[in-house]
Amino acid sequence: MSEIKQSLTDFVVAHPKLKFMFFGGKGGVGKTVMAGVTAMQMAQQGRRTILASTNPVHSLSGLLDQNVYGQATPVKDVPNLWAYEIDTKETIERSKQDIKTKIRWFLKFAEISTQADAFVESATMNPAFEESAMFENMVDLMFKNEYDVYVFDTAPTANARRLLGMSKVYSMWVNKMVKSREEAQSLRDLFSFTKKKEADPLMEYLLSFRERISHARELLTDVEQTAFFFVTLPEALPIAVIKRFINWFHDFGIPVGGVVVNMVIQKDQLRPDSPEFVKNRVAMQDAYMEEIWRDFDNVRAVLPLFDNEVRGTEALKMMAQHAFPQVGTPAGG
Ligand SMILES: Nc1ncnc2c1ncn2[C@@H]1O[C@H](COP(=O)(O)OP(=O)(O)O)[C@@H](O)[C@H]1O
Ligand SMILES: [Mg+2]
Numbered sequence: 001m002s003e004i005k006q007s008l009t010d011f012v013v014a015h016p017k018l019k020f021m022f023f024g025g026k027g028g029v030g031k032t033v034m035a036g037v038t039a040m041q042m043a044q045q046g047r048r049t050i051l052a053s054t055n056p057v058h059s060l061s062g063l064l065d066q067n068v069y070g071q072a073t074p075v076k077d078v079p080n081l082w083a084y085e086i087d088t089k090e091t092i093e094r095s096k097q098d099i100k101t102k103i104r105w106f107l108k109f110a111e112i113s114t115q116a117d118a119f120v121e122s123a124t125m126n127p128a129f130e131e132s133a134m135f136e137n138m139v140d141l142m143f144k145n146e147y148d149v150y151v152f153d154t155a156p157t158a159n160a161r162r163l164l165g166m167s168k169v170y171s172m173w174v175n176k177m178v179k180s181r182e183e184a185q186s187l188r189d190l191f192s193f194t195k196k197k198e199a200d201p202l203m204e205y206l207l208s209f210r211e212r213i214s215h216a217r218e219l220l221t222d223v224e225q226t227a228f229f230f231v232t233l234p235e236a237l238p239i240a241v242i243k244r245f246i247n248w249f250h251d252f253g254i255p256v257g258g259v260v261v262n263m264v265i266q267k268d269q270l271r272p273d274s275p276e277f278v279k280n281r282v283a284m285q286d287a288y289m290e291e292i293w294r295d296f297d298n299v300r301a302v303l304p305l306f307d308n309e310v311r312g313t314e315a316l317k318m319m320a321q322h323a324f325p326q327v328g329t330p331a332g333g
Contacts, residue, residue, distance in 0.1 A: 002293040008038075008300045009324045011257060017224040020142065021151045021257070025231035026241040030262040030303075032059045032153050033310045033319065034231050039151040040316045041324045043081035047148040051075075051083045052141055054134040058085040060153060065312045078313055082147070091133045105202040109184075139216045171217070174210040181206065220254060227257030229300070234264055234288035243295070258300035260323070261292060266304045 012018060021038055023031040032053075039051035050072060053060050060083050061068050066076055068083040075081040100117075142150060181203050220226055228249055230242040242259065249256050265282050292299060301323045310319055 002289070004299055004301070005297070006258070006300065007325055008041075008258075008260070009326070011227070011300055012042075012324070015224060015227065018227060019149055020219060020226040021149065022154050022226075022228045023152070023231055024154055024228060024242070024245055026238040029231045029233050029238050030260075030310075031231050032063055033316075034229070034260055034262070034323070035151050035153040036060070036063050036310075036316045037319045037323050038229075039081060039083075039149070040078065040313065041320045042149040042151065043075075043078055044317075044320070046080060048080050048146075049082070049149040049151065050141070050147045051081065051151045051153065052086060052138075053084075053153040054086050054088060054137045055153065056088045056130065056134075060085050063311060063316075075313065084141075086134075086137045086141070088130070088134055088137065091137050092130060095129070095133045095136065102202060102205060105205075109200075109202060139212065142219060143212075143215070171210060171213045174206050174213065178203070178206050178210065221252075223255040226255050228254060229257040229260055231260045231262055232292070233262055234285040234292060236288065239288060239291065239295075256298065258298035259292070259296045260300055261289070261302045263305040264289070264302055 006014070021035075021042075023035045023038075025031050035051060035053075039049050043049040051060060052072075058069065064075055064083055066073070066083070068075075069085045070087045072082045072084040075083050138152065181200075185200065185203070230245055232238040232242045246256055246259075264285055265278065267282060270278065270282055289302075303319070303322050306319075308315075310316065
Protein backbone atom coordinates (compact mmCIF):
# COMPACT_ATOMS: atom_id res chain seq x y z
CA MET A 1 0.00 0.00 0.00
CA SER A 2 1.48 3.26 -1.05
CA GLU A 3 0.71 5.50 1.84
CA ILE A 4 2.33 6.76 5.00
CA LYS A 5 0.77 5.10 8.00
CA GLN A 6 2.64 7.16 10.57
CA SER A 7 4.31 10.41 9.54
CA LEU A 8 7.32 11.94 11.27
CA THR A 9 4.89 14.26 13.05
CA ASP A 10 2.79 11.31 14.22
CA PHE A 11 5.92 9.50 15.34
CA VAL A 12 7.09 12.44 17.43
CA VAL A 13 3.62 12.82 18.96
CA ALA A 14 3.53 9.08 19.73
CA HIS A 15 6.96 9.33 21.42
CA PRO A 16 6.69 12.25 23.83
CA LYS A 17 9.94 11.26 25.58
CA LEU A 18 11.92 11.14 22.32
CA LYS A 19 15.30 12.67 23.02
CA PHE A 20 18.02 11.10 20.85
CA MET A 21 17.50 11.11 17.09
CA PHE A 22 19.95 9.76 14.52
CA PHE A 23 20.07 9.69 10.74
CA GLY A 24 21.75 6.96 8.74
CA GLY A 25 22.01 6.01 5.10
CA LYS A 26 24.29 6.04 2.11
CA GLY A 27 26.44 9.11 1.42
CA GLY A 28 24.69 11.98 -0.32
CA VAL A 29 21.08 10.94 0.34
CA GLY A 30 20.36 13.87 2.65
CA LYS A 31 21.23 12.70 6.17
CA THR A 32 22.77 16.01 7.19
CA VAL A 33 19.86 17.92 5.69
CA MET A 34 17.32 15.67 7.46
CA ALA A 35 19.16 16.02 10.77
CA GLY A 36 19.02 19.81 10.29
CA VAL A 37 15.36 19.77 9.31
CA THR A 38 14.45 17.60 12.31
CA ALA A 39 16.45 19.71 14.76
CA MET A 40 14.78 22.81 13.32
CA GLN A 41 11.35 21.23 13.79
CA MET A 42 11.99 20.17 17.39
CA ALA A 43 13.36 23.63 18.23
CA GLN A 44 10.33 25.29 16.68
CA GLN A 45 8.18 23.17 18.96
CA GLY A 46 9.88 24.88 21.86
CA ARG A 47 12.27 22.11 22.83
CA ARG A 48 15.87 22.99 23.60
CA THR A 49 17.57 21.16 20.76
CA ILE A 50 21.15 20.48 19.79
CA LEU A 51 22.20 19.41 16.32
CA ALA A 52 25.54 17.68 16.68
CA SER A 53 28.05 15.94 14.47
CA THR A 54 30.93 13.73 15.52
CA ASN A 55 32.15 13.07 11.97
CA PRO A 56 35.76 13.98 11.35
CA VAL A 57 34.36 15.49 8.14
CA HIS A 58 31.82 18.04 9.30
CA SER A 59 29.09 19.66 7.30
CA LEU A 60 26.90 21.48 9.82
CA SER A 61 28.67 24.82 9.41
CA GLY A 62 28.04 24.53 5.68
CA LEU A 63 24.43 23.51 6.19
CA LEU A 64 23.68 26.42 8.53
CA ASP A 65 25.99 28.91 6.87
CA GLN A 66 27.49 29.67 10.27
CA ASN A 67 30.60 28.52 12.09
CA VAL A 68 29.59 25.95 14.71
CA TYR A 69 32.93 24.18 15.04
CA GLY A 70 34.34 23.30 18.45
CA GLN A 71 31.52 24.46 20.70
CA ALA A 72 27.75 24.33 21.02
CA THR A 73 26.72 27.50 19.19
CA PRO A 74 23.27 29.12 19.18
CA VAL A 75 21.90 29.01 15.65
CA LYS A 76 21.26 32.52 14.36
CA ASP A 77 17.63 33.62 14.46
CA VAL A 78 16.35 30.23 15.62
CA PRO A 79 15.33 30.14 19.30
CA ASN A 80 16.01 26.85 21.16
CA LEU A 81 18.47 25.57 18.56
CA TRP A 82 22.17 24.97 19.02
CA ALA A 83 24.59 23.32 16.64
CA TYR A 84 27.92 21.72 17.42
CA GLU A 85 30.61 20.18 15.28
CA ILE A 86 32.60 18.26 17.83
CA ASP A 87 36.35 18.58 17.50
CA THR A 88 37.38 14.96 17.06
CA LYS A 89 41.11 15.73 16.63
CA GLU A 90 41.30 17.13 20.12
CA THR A 91 39.43 14.15 21.57
CA ILE A 92 41.69 11.73 19.78
CA GLU A 93 44.75 13.48 21.24
CA ARG A 94 43.18 13.49 24.69
CA SER A 95 42.24 9.81 24.43
CA LYS A 96 45.79 8.98 23.40
CA GLN A 97 47.16 10.67 26.52
CA ASP A 98 44.49 8.93 28.57
CA ILE A 99 45.34 5.53 27.15
CA LYS A 100 49.02 6.17 27.75
CA THR A 101 48.35 6.71 31.47
CA LYS A 102 46.23 3.58 31.64
CA ILE A 103 48.78 1.45 29.84
CA ARG A 104 51.40 2.69 32.33
CA TRP A 105 49.15 1.64 35.22
CA PHE A 106 48.68 -1.69 33.60
CA LEU A 107 52.38 -2.28 32.94
CA LYS A 108 53.18 -1.28 36.50
CA PHE A 109 50.49 -3.59 37.83
CA ALA A 110 51.69 -6.49 35.72
CA GLU A 111 55.25 -5.60 36.73
CA ILE A 112 56.35 -5.36 33.14
CA SER A 113 59.17 -2.91 32.60
CA THR A 114 58.69 -1.59 29.09
CA GLN A 115 58.22 1.80 27.55
CA ALA A 116 54.48 2.46 27.33
CA ASP A 117 54.89 4.36 24.06
CA ALA A 118 55.12 1.32 21.80
CA PHE A 119 51.91 -0.05 23.28
CA VAL A 120 50.18 3.29 22.92
CA GLU A 121 51.15 3.52 19.26
CA SER A 122 49.70 0.12 18.49
CA ALA A 123 46.58 0.78 20.53
CA THR A 124 45.82 4.09 18.86
CA MET A 125 47.02 3.54 15.29
CA ASN A 126 43.83 1.94 14.03
CA PRO A 127 40.59 3.30 12.61
CA ALA A 128 38.50 1.79 15.40
CA PHE A 129 40.28 4.10 17.81
CA GLU A 130 39.04 7.16 15.99
CA GLU A 131 35.52 5.80 16.01
CA SER A 132 35.77 5.02 19.65
CA ALA A 133 36.84 8.61 20.32
CA MET A 134 33.82 9.83 18.33
CA PHE A 135 31.59 7.51 20.32
CA GLU A 136 32.99 8.95 23.54
CA ASN A 137 32.23 12.46 22.29
CA MET A 138 28.67 11.52 21.53
CA VAL A 139 28.15 9.80 24.85
CA ASP A 140 29.67 12.74 26.75
CA LEU A 141 27.21 15.08 25.15
CA MET A 142 24.28 12.75 25.88
CA PHE A 143 25.25 12.26 29.54
CA LYS A 144 25.65 15.98 30.22
CA ASN A 145 21.92 16.19 29.64
CA GLU A 146 21.77 19.91 28.91
CA TYR A 147 19.19 19.72 26.13
CA ASP A 148 15.72 18.30 25.62
CA VAL A 149 16.49 16.83 22.20
CA TYR A 150 19.73 15.66 20.57
CA VAL A 151 19.83 15.23 16.82
CA PHE A 152 22.99 13.53 15.59
CA ASP A 153 24.33 13.76 12.09
CA THR A 154 25.97 10.32 12.21
CA ALA A 155 28.82 8.93 10.15
CA PRO A 156 27.65 6.87 7.17
CA THR A 157 26.42 3.29 7.56
CA ALA A 158 29.09 0.78 8.60
CA ASN A 159 30.86 3.27 10.87
CA ALA A 160 27.72 4.05 12.84
CA ARG A 161 26.88 0.41 13.25
CA ARG A 162 30.35 -0.43 14.46
CA LEU A 163 30.11 2.52 16.80
CA LEU A 164 27.07 0.96 18.39
CA GLY A 165 28.14 -2.64 18.14
CA MET A 166 31.25 -1.58 19.96
CA SER A 167 29.33 -0.77 23.12
CA LYS A 168 28.45 -4.46 23.48
CA VAL A 169 32.00 -5.55 22.82
CA TYR A 170 33.28 -2.92 25.25
CA SER A 171 31.21 -4.14 28.14
CA MET A 172 32.14 -7.76 27.47
CA TRP A 173 35.79 -6.80 27.35
CA VAL A 174 35.58 -4.74 30.52
CA ASN A 175 33.79 -7.53 32.37
CA LYS A 176 36.64 -9.87 31.48
CA MET A 177 39.23 -7.30 32.55
CA VAL A 178 37.50 -6.67 35.86
CA LYS A 179 37.29 -10.38 36.56
CA SER A 180 40.95 -11.15 35.87
CA ARG A 181 41.87 -8.05 37.76
CA GLU A 182 39.93 -9.19 40.81
CA GLU A 183 41.62 -12.58 40.65
CA ALA A 184 45.04 -11.03 40.39
CA GLN A 185 44.27 -8.67 43.25
CA SER A 186 43.14 -11.44 45.57
CA LEU A 187 46.27 -13.45 44.79
CA ARG A 188 48.35 -10.42 45.51
CA ASP A 189 46.53 -9.87 48.82
CA LEU A 190 47.17 -13.48 49.72
CA PHE A 191 50.92 -13.23 49.21
CA SER A 192 51.56 -9.72 50.41
CA PHE A 193 53.26 -9.19 53.73
CA THR A 194 52.03 -5.68 54.21
CA LYS A 195 48.35 -5.46 54.95
CA LYS A 196 48.15 -1.98 53.46
CA LYS A 197 45.49 -1.81 50.72
CA GLU A 198 46.88 -0.24 47.57
CA ALA A 199 44.78 2.12 45.51
CA ASP A 200 43.94 0.54 42.17
CA PRO A 201 43.36 3.27 39.59
CA LEU A 202 43.01 0.80 36.73
CA MET A 203 40.28 -1.13 38.51
CA GLU A 204 38.48 2.10 39.38
CA TYR A 205 38.73 3.18 35.79
CA LEU A 206 37.41 -0.13 34.46
CA LEU A 207 34.47 -0.04 36.82
CA SER A 208 33.50 3.51 35.92
CA PHE A 209 34.00 2.67 32.25
CA ARG A 210 31.69 -0.32 32.50
CA GLU A 211 29.13 1.88 34.22
CA ARG A 212 29.41 4.44 31.43
CA ILE A 213 29.06 1.87 28.67
CA SER A 214 26.07 0.20 30.21
CA HIS A 215 24.37 3.58 30.70
CA ALA A 216 25.07 4.42 27.06
CA ARG A 217 23.56 1.12 25.95
CA GLU A 218 20.54 1.77 28.10
CA LEU A 219 19.94 5.12 26.42
CA LEU A 220 20.68 3.92 22.90
CA THR A 221 18.33 0.96 23.15
CA ASP A 222 15.49 2.80 24.90
CA VAL A 223 12.51 2.79 22.52
CA GLU A 224 10.92 5.77 24.25
CA GLN A 225 13.97 8.03 24.09
CA THR A 226 15.90 6.93 21.03
CA ALA A 227 15.14 6.56 17.34
CA PHE A 228 17.34 5.90 14.33
CA PHE A 229 15.92 7.11 11.03
CA PHE A 230 17.13 5.92 7.66
CA VAL A 231 17.24 8.14 4.64
CA THR A 232 17.09 6.74 1.13
CA LEU A 233 16.49 7.80 -2.45
CA PRO A 234 14.21 5.85 -4.78
CA GLU A 235 17.29 4.09 -6.19
CA ALA A 236 18.77 0.61 -5.85
CA LEU A 237 21.95 1.25 -3.86
CA PRO A 238 20.62 3.55 -1.14
CA ILE A 239 17.68 1.17 -0.62
CA ALA A 240 20.02 -1.83 -0.31
CA VAL A 241 22.14 0.08 2.20
CA ILE A 242 19.28 0.91 4.54
CA LYS A 243 17.81 -2.61 4.33
CA ARG A 244 21.10 -3.98 5.57
CA PHE A 245 21.32 -1.23 8.14
CA ILE A 246 17.83 -1.85 9.52
CA ASN A 247 18.57 -5.57 9.90
CA TRP A 248 21.76 -4.84 11.82
CA PHE A 249 19.91 -2.47 14.10
CA HIS A 250 17.20 -5.01 14.84
CA ASP A 251 19.97 -7.43 15.79
CA PHE A 252 21.46 -4.89 18.17
CA GLY A 253 18.11 -4.00 19.69
CA ILE A 254 18.47 -0.39 18.63
CA PRO A 255 15.13 1.33 17.99
CA VAL A 256 14.43 2.07 14.33
CA GLY A 257 12.32 5.21 13.94
CA GLY A 258 11.54 4.66 10.27
CA VAL A 259 12.44 5.47 6.71
CA VAL A 260 12.58 8.83 4.94
CA VAL A 261 12.53 8.81 1.14
CA ASN A 262 14.26 11.92 -0.22
CA MET A 263 14.66 13.66 -3.57
CA VAL A 264 11.58 12.27 -5.30
CA ILE A 265 10.82 14.15 -8.51
CA GLN A 266 7.27 15.45 -8.25
CA LYS A 267 4.99 13.97 -10.90
CA ASP A 268 2.93 17.14 -11.18
CA GLN A 269 6.05 18.68 -12.71
CA LEU A 270 5.78 16.29 -15.61
CA ARG A 271 4.27 17.45 -18.96
CA PRO A 272 3.79 15.49 -22.18
CA ASP A 273 6.60 17.60 -23.62
CA SER A 274 8.96 17.14 -20.65
CA PRO A 275 12.45 15.97 -21.67
CA GLU A 276 12.95 12.19 -22.04
CA PHE A 277 15.60 12.43 -19.36
CA VAL A 278 13.07 13.59 -16.78
CA LYS A 279 10.42 11.08 -17.90
CA ASN A 280 12.93 8.25 -17.64
CA ARG A 281 14.03 9.28 -14.19
CA VAL A 282 10.44 9.49 -13.00
CA ALA A 283 9.77 6.00 -14.38
CA MET A 284 12.85 4.68 -12.58
CA GLN A 285 11.76 6.31 -9.34
CA ASP A 286 8.26 4.87 -9.71
CA ALA A 287 9.66 1.35 -9.88
CA TYR A 288 11.80 1.87 -6.78
CA MET A 289 8.95 3.56 -4.92
CA GLU A 290 6.97 0.37 -5.45
CA GLU A 291 9.79 -1.62 -3.90
CA ILE A 292 9.93 0.83 -0.99
CA TRP A 293 6.21 0.57 -0.26
CA ARG A 294 6.40 -3.20 -0.54
CA ASP A 295 9.47 -3.74 1.68
CA PHE A 296 9.18 -1.05 4.35
CA ASP A 297 6.17 -0.68 6.62
CA ASN A 298 7.68 2.32 8.37
CA VAL A 299 7.99 5.03 5.72
CA ARG A 300 7.65 8.33 7.62
CA ALA A 301 8.06 10.86 4.82
CA VAL A 302 8.46 11.13 1.06
CA LEU A 303 10.22 14.37 0.22
CA PRO A 304 10.46 16.15 -3.11
CA LEU A 305 13.64 16.88 -5.01
CA PHE A 306 13.91 20.66 -4.79
CA ASP A 307 15.28 22.75 -7.59
CA ASN A 308 18.08 23.89 -5.33
CA GLU A 309 20.32 22.48 -2.61
CA VAL A 310 19.01 22.75 0.95
CA ARG A 311 21.17 25.31 2.76
CA GLY A 312 20.53 27.88 5.45
CA THR A 313 17.87 28.03 8.13
CA GLU A 314 15.14 29.32 5.80
CA ALA A 315 15.57 26.31 3.50
CA LEU A 316 15.48 24.00 6.52
CA LYS A 317 12.25 25.58 7.76
CA MET A 318 10.72 25.19 4.31
CA MET A 319 11.73 21.53 4.13
CA ALA A 320 10.48 20.96 7.70
CA GLN A 321 6.99 21.82 6.48
CA HIS A 322 7.22 18.92 4.01
CA ALA A 323 8.89 16.49 6.39
CA PHE A 324 6.70 17.26 9.40
CA PRO A 325 3.17 17.81 8.11
CA GLN A 326 0.59 19.43 10.35
CA VAL A 327 -1.28 16.77 12.30
CA GLY A 328 -3.97 15.29 10.07
CA THR A 329 -2.34 15.85 6.67
CA PRO A 330 -0.29 13.19 4.91
CA ALA A 331 3.50 13.65 4.69
CA GLY A 332 5.05 14.61 1.41
CA GLY A 333 1.55 15.00 -0.10
N1 LIG B 1 15.20 17.10 -1.19
C1 LIG B 1 16.30 17.68 -1.69
N2 LIG B 1 16.24 18.43 -2.81
C2 LIG B 1 17.34 19.01 -3.30
N3 LIG B 1 18.56 18.89 -2.78
C3 LIG B 1 18.70 18.15 -1.68
C4 LIG B 1 17.58 17.51 -1.05
N4 LIG B 1 18.02 16.85 0.04
C5 LIG B 1 19.35 17.07 0.11
N5 LIG B 1 19.76 17.86 -0.91
C6 LIG B 1 21.13 18.26 -1.21
O1 LIG B 1 21.87 17.08 -1.50
C7 LIG B 1 23.20 17.17 -1.04
C8 LIG B 1 23.51 16.01 -0.09
O2 LIG B 1 22.76 16.15 1.10
P1 LIG B 1 23.42 15.81 2.52
O3 LIG B 1 22.39 16.07 3.56
O4 LIG B 1 24.71 16.52 2.68
O5 LIG B 1 23.67 14.25 2.35
P2 LIG B 1 24.44 13.23 3.35
O6 LIG B 1 24.58 13.92 4.68
O7 LIG B 1 23.55 12.05 3.41
O8 LIG B 1 25.72 12.92 2.69
C9 LIG B 1 23.31 18.53 -0.39
O9 LIG B 1 23.86 19.42 -1.30
C10 LIG B 1 21.88 18.89 -0.06
O10 LIG B 1 21.67 20.30 -0.03
MG1 LIG C 1 26.31 14.33 5.81
